[in-house]
Amino acid sequence: MAGFDKLTERFSRKLAQGTSRRSSLAWLGLVATGDATIPTLPIARAATPHGDGAARPPIPSGSAQDPGDRASCDYWRYCAIDGFLCSCCGGTVNSCPPGTEMSPITWIGTCTNPADGRAYVISYNDCCGVTSCGQCLCNRNEGDRPQVRPQSNNDYNWCLGTESSVYNCSVAAIIGVAVEDAG
């Protein structure tokens, strides 16, 4: 598809440009090539209307280097997430609930881990094929940019390349460390 080649060319240029402003990517290991998503659903973080009305016990990582509550929108990895937290939906912070399919296309955000001060590259994969989980709706937008830059925008339903585009929840997986760019 001619149009698509142009697209990736543009994306390529813009990704370099967009990420170089603040950081470049240091890949720690095997990156799930082609796995990337932009989750969904904006709503004021302070105003999530349903599902988390009752107090929830925390879901800690069990590691002091990964502090916080994975059922809370304040958890450090969620700095640019938008959707229902899979940790509350039968999945975990980095895996989808049973019955869903993880989107192969991921939007990537950069969040600072308060324990080690490092900026991590977070992959916000959507889980697809099952209806809205309805639990732990969370929207944060640090680094979020308009839809004109898809790879930096969390408003898209990135249940693309999946059997169904129906959105269930979003994960926040570590895929690398980002470092401040010299230039």
Next chain:
Amino acid sequence: MAGFDKLTERFSRKLAQGTSRRSSLAWLGLVATGDATIPTLPIARAATPHGDGAARPPIPSGSAQDPGDRASCDYWRYCAIDGFLCSCCGGTVNSCPPGTEMSPITWIGTCTNPADGRAYVISYNDCCGVTSCGQCLCNRNEGDRPQVRPQSNNDYNWCLGTESSVYNCSVAAIIGVAVEDAG
């Protein structure tokens, strides 16, 4: 359909039996023959969870002989309704919202009008073909009987005989006056 003839025969017998216990029906005028429904959705009247959180201004009839608020589950006509009140959904107490189709089959309840002390026969038609209205969920069960007596049970989705069985809301129309039976 042989089964259906038997059904109506049984219904016929049971209706006579079921209604004769407390009342027989006095028809005031032209009854919409074949229009009847059993609405849906049980939930504790005191616990309607959504849609009417914010206080609503009342919807009065404008007639002292028909007292009460048609947006309130306490309104006298709703004594055996189950579902979203069409008065809150773009319809009225006795007409469906635009875009819906009124079910031609009606479950009939008997409610006492506090203004004149009369027991009226109320037709609870469902409005169909549009998704759940989501406003003014109301369930009351005076005279409600198990599903084994369909014409006295409000748990059925009586969006039957309509193009779509998708349920939107329920009306409560006066179709006659019931009087105490001698026997």
Next chain:
Amino acid sequence: MRYRPMGMALMAGTLLAAPAIAEPARADTAPPLAAEELPSVQTLPADYPASWVLVHDFHFNSLMDGRIAIVDTTDQVRPLKGLVRAAQFANMLHAPAKHEIYTSETFYSRLTRGERTDAITIWDTATLQPKGEIVLPGGKRQQSVTYSGTFQFTNNQHWALVANFTPAQSVTVVDLDGRKVLGEIDLPGCTHIYPTGTRGFSSLCADGSIISMTLADDGTVASSKVVENVQDIDNHPLFGMPAMVGKTAWFVSYDGQLRGIDLSGEFARPLPGTASVGSAAGGAPEWRPGGWQVIASDAQGLLYVLMSPNGREGSHKDGGTEVWVVDPVANKQLRRIDLGGVGFSITVTHEARPQLIVARPDGRIDVFDAQDGTLVRQLGATAAFNPILLAPAQ
């Protein structure tokens, strides 16, 4: 899980083209957190533990988008294990031995309009992925607020029976293993399906009788029998869903009478004698059963009945604030459990120490010790918008 990375592999490729391996932004003694492998999708144990409950979320605010929530009632942190679709007044069955869940649903080609399709979907208990589908002909499956009696097994779970209502009443016989519809049985004036014997069912009828049918191996009716006067619908109507003690169905009436019907043989056999949930002071005007799923049983054959202190004509779906524990055979009220608020549906798990599960009208689910009545844990409103039916996984 098959992935189709499409063109975005190229895009990710561009991500990989740019980076430079770099030092962490801030010096830290610990190595950085490791990259996490993707994609990753959870699976469940194919055999659900006895503490798990399948919770039917009726979802009033989007009735076509009902769900079954798989809930671990011992896990206060992650109670919700997954969702299974239960569209448009659906019904659900669970066959633990077959590792399958079945949903009986209705779909429209344009969500709310268009062509109607009724179908049974077969879901794998471990993956919650669909394994197959059986289309139900005629667009006639009964839609109502969820009752267990409109979709039931028979023939040792090889077959399922689907209640139809147009409002003509009939039952569609489905061969689950063979993935096909066997036929349809007219059932005028009778409602709900109570599995009976090895290959048959019973239904309650509008004249107060119960009818039982045995099925031939082609799904047609082999024999039938009617027992009159099983319930007095005017004065002592029975809640539609019984609690099962072995093969005996225990129904409770709106006013607290208990009615046992032995379904172990070919035909339903009402148990002799009378029993009730008993009485108590303090009702205004009186204590009566109230809620949606109001009766449950434990392995000892005790019944648990959700009771409202404001019992009166029309209160039977208002929910209840206590659960009364009754020995129906001895006709004896054993104890009362204070729920500390209104419950709407209840069940009892078959764990070694059984738990009483209570769904509240606001979606919260609470767990009580069924024996001593203490509140064990609260799961919050973490699984379902409108939990209306609770089915223990074992």
Next chain:
Amino acid sequence: MRYRPMGMALMAGTLLAAPAIAEPARADTAPPLAAEELPSVQTLPADYPASWVLVHDFHFNSLMDGRIAIVDTTDQVRPLKGLVRAAQFANMLHAPAKHEIYTSETFYSRLTRGERTDAITIWDTATLQPKGEIVLPGGKRQQSVTYSGTFQFTNNQHWALVANFTPAQSVTVVDLDGRKVLGEIDLPGCTHIYPTGTRGFSSLCADGSIISMTLADDGTVASSKVVENVQDIDNHPLFGMPAMVGKTAWFVSYDGQLRGIDLSGEFARPLPGTASVGSAAGGAPEWRPGGWQVIASDAQGLLYVLMSPNGREGSHKDGGTEVWVVDPVANKQLRRIDLGGVGFSITVTHEARPQLIVARPDGRIDVFDAQDGTLVRQLGATAAFNPILLAPAQ
């Protein structure tokens, strides 16, 4: 409205067979209330008043079950006039002169799975009944949180343009009057549709440019033009949805800069000069635009911008507590309206005395006088679960 009474006419017939005309149960001087005629279905005026707003309910808790609520903002008693289906990240257009509403939606044959169908449905404004459907090929329509720019008119509302995203970007050209798809235009790297000239559109591109295309009468591209450097996406990104003043689109940036683009000619023409929403003390750290639909215009060409006092990187969707009224041509902040709480989306009606409509994160909708900023009325959470986009009916 065609009724098919089916067999139940018989049942009603049995109702009619039994009754005896009888005296009222209690003597009363007034005659009884009259029987009410059934069936009855409401219709709306085909031309919606200027006080009406089409409210897109995104419905997070069931995304495939989104809706458009038709709302009379002057009617505190019955604000909700009806619902139109808007399934699965849908978009909506309203053509008042044609008395039509268009929804661009996605369906699956089994609600959440199965065969995908994308389609435009044409709804009558008076009856809210569907009049027709145009199936969109390829299963590629863009699904995202609702933006106005992914479904737009061109060619004087005879045509519609649908944004696609697979993530390859393109635009499908649809002849609404002819009920057919004309073709598809590749649009790599560019997003959203801003109607331009008589038969064309513009899009914003990932390199900061804007591209405009004119269309031939067969829907193909006749000519195109790119203007570079329309926005600085890194430092001053523009909210995707502009406010229209005549044919000029006014965009606001995350940090409050205003960018006017004249779309009246064949090609987009950025207006010279600079403007901003201005500033104010009391921000922590600073005032910035925040919310979903953050900018609106009135007939005088003034702009209304939803502002958050907690503006910072990442605050742009947090909602705002004030609306600032700005004259963009004079580059002057005129006044500030205190919303008394957080608003998420705003619009301004084109009534003789314009009203500022504010949708809150909890679903409440409030009406302010756009000129003096007073709270006129509160509609409560009576129309939508998640009102995310507000489109005045005129």
